[in-house]
Amino acid sequence: MLIRAVFAGDKAAYEKLYDRYATLVRAVCYDMTGNLADAQDLTQDVFMRAYEKLDRLRNPARFGKWLVGIARLRCKEWRRQKLRSQTRNAGLNNAQAVAPDPPDDSRIEQLREMITTLPEKERLALHTFYLQGNSADNAHRIMGLSRSGFYRVLERARKRLEQLLIAEQENIR
Amino acid sequence: MKTPLDNDLNKVYESFNQNHDHLRETLMASLSAHSGKRKCNRLINLLQLFIRGDTMKVRITKLAAAAVIIIGVFVGLYLLVGPVGVTTVGWADVLENIEAARTVMYIFEIEKGDVKEVFKTRIKEPYLCRKDVIESPYKYKVAIRNAKSNKRMILFPNTKMAVINDDEGSPGDEIRAYERLKKDFRDGTEKNLGRVKLNGRETICFEISKENRKITVWADPDTALPIQIEEISDENGNKWRALRSDIKFDIELDDQLFEPPADYSLLDLKAGRTQTPFELTEKHLIEGLAVYPKYLDGKFCTRYMGGRPLTEEVRKKCKAEVEKFEGWSDEEGNKSNFGCEFIKRLPEGSDYQYVGEDVELGDANTPVCWWKPPRSKTYRVVYGDLSIRDVEPGDLPEITWLTEQK
Numbered sequence: 001m002l003i004r005a006v007f008a009g010d011k012a013a014y015e016k017l018y019d020r021y022a023t024l025v026r027a028v029c030y031d032m033t034g035n036l037a038d039a040q041d042l043t044q045d046v047f048m049r050a051y052e053k054l055d056r057l058r059n060p061a062r063f064g065k066w067l068v069g070i071a072r073l074r075c076k077e078w079r080r081q082k083l084r085s086q087t088r089n090a091g092l093n094n095a096q097a098v099a100p101d102p103p104d105d106s107r108i109e110q111l112r113e114m115i116t117t118l119p120e121k122e123r124l125a126l127h128t129f130y131l132q133g134n135s136a137d138n139a140h141r142i143m144g145l146s147r148s149g150f151y152r153v154l155e156r157a158r159k160r161l162e163q164l165l166i167a168e169q170e171n172i173r
Numbered sequence: 174m175k176t177p178l179d180n181d182l183n184k185v186y187e188s189f190n191q192n193h194d195h196l197r198e199t200l201m202a203s204l205s206a207h208s209g210k211r212k213c214n215r216l217i218n219l220l221q222l223f224i225r226g227d228t229m230k231v232r233i234t235k236l237a238a239a240a241v242i243i244i245g246v247f248v249g250l251y252l253l254v255g256p257v258g259v260t261t262v263g264w265a266d267v268l269e270n271i272e273a274a275r276t277v278m279y280i281f282e283i284e285k286g287d288v289k290e291v292f293k294t295r296i297k298e299p300y301l302c303r304k305d306v307i308e309s310p311y312k313y314k315v316a317i318r319n320a321k322s323n324k325r326m327i328l329f330p331n332t333k334m335a336v337i338n339d340d341e342g343s344p345g346d347e348i349r350a351y352e353r354l355k356k357d358f359r360d361g362t363e364k365n366l367g368r369v370k371l372n373g374r375e376t377i378c379f380e381i382s383k384e385n386r387k388i389t390v391w392a393d394p395d396t397a398l399p400i401q402i403e404e405i406s407d408e409n410g411n412k413w414r415a416l417r418s419d420i421k422f423d424i425e426l427d428d429q430l431f432e433p434p435a436d437y438s439l440l441d442l443k444a445g446r447t448q449t450p451f452e453l454t455e456k457h458l459i460e461g462l463a464v465y466p467k468y469l470d471g472k473f474c475t476r477y478m479g480g481r482p483l484t485e486e487v488r489k490k491c492k493a494e495v496e497k498f499e500g501w502s503d504e505e506g507n508k509s510n511f512g513c514e515f516i517k518r519l520p521e522g523s524d525y526q527y528v529g530e531d532v533e534l535g536d537a538n539t540p541v542c543w544w545k546p547p548r549s550k551t552y553r554v555v556y557g558d559l560s561i562r563d564v565e566p567g568d569l570p571e572i573t574w575l576t577e578q579k
Contacts, residue, residue: 011201011204011205014201014204015197015201018197018200018201019193019197022193022196022197023186023189023190023193026189027186027189030189036188036189036191039189040191040192040196043196044196044199044200044203047200048200048203048204049395051204053395056375056394056395058374066395066396069393069395069396069398070395070396072396073262073266073395073396073397076266076269076397107181108181108184108185108188111181111182111185112185112188115185120273120423121275121423126182127186130182130183130185130186131186131189134175134179134183144421144424145424145425146425149425149427150425152425153425158178161178161182162178165178
């Protein structure tokens with residue numbers, strides 16, 4: 001419905017799509033950038049690009065999956081651009097440009113970093129689930145999985161995180 | 174019920190909501206500028222109409238004016254709305270997607286001469302592959318390959334039988350074919366053919382030319398994911414065409430897909446053993462024996478897990494019989510297997526003997542085979558009418574070749 005409304009020129013409908021998916025796209029971009037500011041910029045690009053290419057979306061029900069695909073591609077471009085610029089500025093100290101966001105809560109920050117170490121599929125399962133109101137209703141469609149398949153991946157991700165947290169605590173002791 | 178990990182994860186994801194309202198407003202403002210770009214496109218169309226009009230009759234003047242206006246419009250557009258969107262999908266993006274995928278599923282069509290086969294193919298990297306037959310002149314329905322254990326398994330759903338054999342890496346091996354394809358993709362010979370419509374869908378197309386093969390890849394211009402891959406080969410007159418379509422990457426492929434279902438029997442050709450999910454009984458032996466008379470003019474076969482010693486004459490006779498079994502069904506093959514397996518599982522000392530050579534089906538007085546069950550004083554004897562009777566050892570019929578053998 002929302003996609004059709006956007007086609008009909010209803011910008012408010014696109015705002016609703018943004019509200020529904022922007023956090024997910026930010027999380028996907030964060031996996032690649034490792035900092036929130038760049039992830040936010042990339043998310044804006046992704047939504048611009050999606051708006052321009054919306055007429056190519058064949059199945060509106062797959063908007064979420066399509067959008068994540070665009071986000072992945074945009075992130076790869078970003079990485080290439082960054083590599084080129086790092087090569088050009090090899091002599092400069094650009095540490096400031098890649099500095100991570102200051103940690104707010106160390107445990108939460110630690111968990112956020114741990115998520116970036118998970119396999120891509122498990123990361124996406126966490127993103128979709130926790131950013132879609134702790135529900136698998138839309139999350140499994142975004143990932144193109146059956147509901148049971150989605151829960152399996154999510155469970156794997158959670159188990160892996162738990163193991164990482166335990167290992168981290170043991171290191172601290 | 175939320176766990177502490179759930180609560181922490183919710184906190185992690187809250188951070189992605191920072192500045193959301195502000196970012197939304199910025200985006201919507203940018204989209205308004207985008208609408209301006211669409212208006213500019215309309216302006217270009219109007220200008221084109223003007224150029225084509227009657228006011229400019231001299232060709233050179235028309236061209237010069239067109240060039241100036243178009244450059245002006247593009248410079249204006251660039252200043253107003255930034256670079257006009259051009260595709261940024263390159264071969265590296267497509268290749269990266271292919272390389273990064275851990276699973277892939279596609280419809281695979283292979284045409285070679287007059288034979289066409291169509292499969293639903295699923296590959297779980299790095300060593301599992303399953304092909305479900307959609308169209309094939311051959312009998313099997315599902316083929317599974319495990320390149321790690323080097324085993325190939327063919328499933329026959331109608332008889333619930335899985336036949337396992339060592340994999341010698343046949344030319345039809347899809348894991349190997351897919352790996353070779355990826356290797357070809359990496360060799361840097363691709364040509365970008367630009368935007369191409371595929372079944373009405375916008376794609377970006379690449380071509381890889383090998384010595385005797387041409388590979389064409391159609392990819393989604395937005396996500397760089399391959400949509401279709403075509404291979405055409407003509408090697409020393411050996412022509413074939415392979416088409417991989419409806420390609421899906423990184424879908425969930427359960428390991429169970431690459432295992433035989435729990436209710437299937439497994440025939441291991443190398444070990445010569447059959448595992449069954451049920452107990453084998455005398456009934457299975459009777460069914461196994463009963464398959465043969467249909468193909469041997471109403472008589473039982475020469476040897477069945479035993480029988481007359483394998484002389485040259487017996488060997489020839491058995492070979493001639495095997496040729497008559499060509500037309501038997503999967504069900505009949507299964508029955509014969511289960512009968513054989515029943516005999517293989519008889520404990521040591523069972524003294525199994527097959528004496529059914531040339532015995533006619535229905536002959537209630539002539540034995541076909543016998544064995545002694547564990548702890549039994551009598552033998553179980555199967556007769557030509559497929560009845561089973563208990564017989565004292567001394568009452569077993571005398572068979573000339575058997576007596577000579579003893």
